Amino acid sequence: MDDAQDHDALRAYFGDAYPQVARFAAELAAQGEVRGLIGPRELDKIWDRHILNSAALVPFLPTVGTIVDIGSGAGLPGIVIAAMRPSASVILIEPMERRCLWLSEMVDVLELTNVEVKRGRAEEFHGAFEADVVTSRAVAALDKLARWSLPLLAPGGELVILKGRSVATEIEPARKVLRKFHMSEPEILDATTLPGVEPTTVLRSRRRS
Structure with missing residues (x-):
């Protein structure tokens, strides 16, 4: 997306969040490969x-409440969500120190006042807080992801995750844990x-009250 027309379309799509999202994309392009956040072949596809892959999730998220992104990595989708949902509280959970450092830097650079970065695995925060939504991108198969994510959900909360096209094949192996936490189909x-x-x-799946 290099020509003016594409940038106009991006500005229109992201609206008020565009300056922060564009700065984040620029920082990823400049530092992402060097810091081990994205591969060299990804630089022209940021x-x-x-960015847009992460943004596609946002219409399914609430405008307020607590959104938790587990395995945040480079901040995809968590940083994009925070920019596009400024009235929500966004918690980024990431176990690797160097990635947490990057996330904290991006929070400061982008002046995101609605973000908290927590270093650790999702399981370490079970019982520490409750989320209205738990999300993730390219973290694990659904059965593992459910075990890590669902204990963080408040009753009535939703699991809303980015997955590959073959996600339907992951549902059956995850049914036991989905039932345990009273999740909808x-x-x-x-x-x-x-x-x-x-x-x-x-x-997307909702935790029944």
Whole structure:
């Protein structure tokens, strides 16, 4: 996305969040490979494969409440969510110190006042707080992800995650843990952003009260 028309489309899509999101994309392009956050082949795909892929999740998220992103890594989708949902509290959980440092730097650089970075694995925070939504991107298969994520959900809260096209095959192995936490039947949703950008697959399930 290099020409003016594409940038106009991005500005229109992200609205007030565009300056922060664009700065984040620029920081990823400048530092992402060196700091081991993205591979060298990803540098020319930051907007399509990473930023817009993360943003596709946002319409399925509340505008307020607590959103937890586990395995935040480079901040995808957590930093993008925080920029696009400024009235929500966003918690980024990441076990690796160097990635937590990056996330904290991005919070400062982008002046995100609604973000808290927590170093550790999701399991370490079970019982520490309750989330309205738990999300993640490219972290683990659904059965493992559910075991890590669902204890963080408040009753009525939702698991809303970015997954690959084959996510339907992950549902059956995860049914036992989904039942344990009284989750609704998972929905598989196509999430679109801009014309010409490949749709993203989102899985959503609600924890019954």
